[in-house]
Amino acid sequence: MLTQAGDDRRQQYTGIKMAETKKLLRALAGETQDVPPVWLMRQAGRYLPEYRATRAEAGDFLSLCYTSDLAAEVTLQPIRRYGFDAAILFADILLIPDALGADLWFVTGEGPRLSTTTTPADMAKLKGKDDIHDHLAPVYETVRILSRELPEETALIGFAGAPWTVATYMIAGRGTPDQGPAHKLMAEDRATFEALMERLTGATIEYLSKQVEAGAEVVKIFDSWAGSLKGEDFDRYALEPARRITQEMKARFPGLPVIAFPREAGEKYIGFAKATGADCVALDNSIDADWGAANVQADGCVQGNMNPGLMVTGGQALIDETRRIRAAFSGGPHIFNLGHGITPDADPENVTIMLEALRG
Numbered sequence: 001m002l003t004q005a006g007d008d009r010r011q012q013y014t015g016i017k018m019a020e021t022k023k024l025l026r027a028l029a030g031e032t033q034d035v036p037p038v039w040l041m042r043q044a045g046r047y048l049p050e051y052r053a054t055r056a057e058a059g060d061f062l063s064l065c066y067t068s069d070l071a072a073e074v075t076l077q078p079i080r081r082y083g084f085d086a087a088i089l090f091a092d093i094l095l096i097p098d099a100l101g102a103d104l105w106f107v108t109g110e111g112p113r114l115s116t117t118t119t120p121a122d123m124a125k126l127k128g129k130d131d132i133h134d135h136l137a138p139v140y141e142t143v144r145i146l147s148r149e150l151p152e153e154t155a156l157i158g159f160a161g162a163p164w165t166v167a168t169y170m171i172a173g174r175g176t177p178d179q180g181p182a183h184k185l186m187a188e189d190r191a192t193f194e195a196l197m198e199r200l201t202g203a204t205i206e207y208l209s210k211q212v213e214a215g216a217e218v219v220k221i222f223d224s225w226a227g228s229l230k231g232e233d234f235d236r237y238a239l240e241p242a243r244r245i246t247q248e249m250k251a252r253f254p255g256l257p258v259i260a261f262p263r264e265a266g267e268k269y270i271g272f273a274k275a276t277g278a279d280c281v282a283l284d285n286s287i288d289a290d291w292g293a294a295n296v297q298a299d300g301c302v303q304g305n306m307n308p309g310l311m312v313t314g315g316q317a318l319i320d321e322t323r324r325i326r327a328a329f330s331g332g333p334h335i336f337n338l339g340h341g342i343t344p345d346a347d348p349e350n351v352t353i354m355l356e357a358l359r360g
């Protein structure tokens, strides 16, 4: 059943773009702006003292994700501090495996751990794509709180991990440098690998749909490990799921903007937006901005792509690089962002310096 917010959202997507006042949504609708909208991946995170305080209050990272008022609070913190043009729902891409019934926990200082899914018997233990919503209800509640509390000029981004990236964690039971276990399963038991990809694609569509019904105005698909898929594997397991998710979301919510992030796709960034239907492609910081402008922005909006390391080191290099990236993408629609998440050792003052260089 649709919520009232979801009803309003569907109406909103049927044709009022010309009157859109949110800078982020204008960029996603194809508008070139003198000063681009800006937000940062992982903008709610450990570099902020107020985040660390709220996380301590929650006890641990997963409790923070599932406690709606605290998750909404940390989402709002960087908006209050910096006035970013978008807020991104505070959650994690690994909540989907958790909702499907895989065990998930986080080891402080190391990262996520999950029970592994590598056999038909493991697959049989997972829940169906439609059976995730009770578990994820607190996330939808976070979105509802945010859509009430955000300033009217701030867009709300919902998100999910792409099937391939989420599968790499489910198959290995943890993060891996080269996604070796997932590539191995793909080679040795393609049927199980594809069954997992299919379950994740379906669940992701249902999960994102609930986020939109609760008030998310944009959705972003994070494929952090897309770069380890080469050639035909990239087309089948990165591009095709992104296309299916994007097309189904747009069929359900006409006009909904979609951002795709096939990180480290390299040459495969070319044509990705056209092939999937995504309104914007997020570029990682291995991409030269001029190359991105010529080859990717030529098809529409791009997001990115400053090196997150500059938020640690700062100085004149940060100012120069902010201006260089803004200039490189000034000929078309652009959302200023980093090429990957801001790191815990970033200096919060450097975000202010970046914003002054960008907007000033």
Ligand SMILES: Cc1c2[nH]c(c1CCC(=O)O)Cc1[nH]c(c(CCC(=O)O)c1C)Cc1[nH]c(c(CCC(=O)O)c1C)Cc1[nH]c(c(C)c1CCC(=O)O)C2
Pocket: 040, 041, 042, 043, 044, 045, 046, 055, 061, 088, 089, 090, 091, 092, 093, 094, 110, 111, 112, 159, 175, 222, 224, 341
């Ligand atoms: C691969 C991936 C994950 N999560 C995510 C990705 C894709 C993007 C990327 O490549 O970074 C996405 C993500 N994770 C988080 C968000 C929230 C929204 C945001 O501010 O961007 C988003 C969009 C919060 C988080 N997710 C996590 C944190 C840090 C947890 C903490 O507070 O201890 C945050 C703020 C934990 C997490 N979550 C994940 C890992 C590997 C880790 C551990 C690494 C780390 O500690 O940074 C899985």
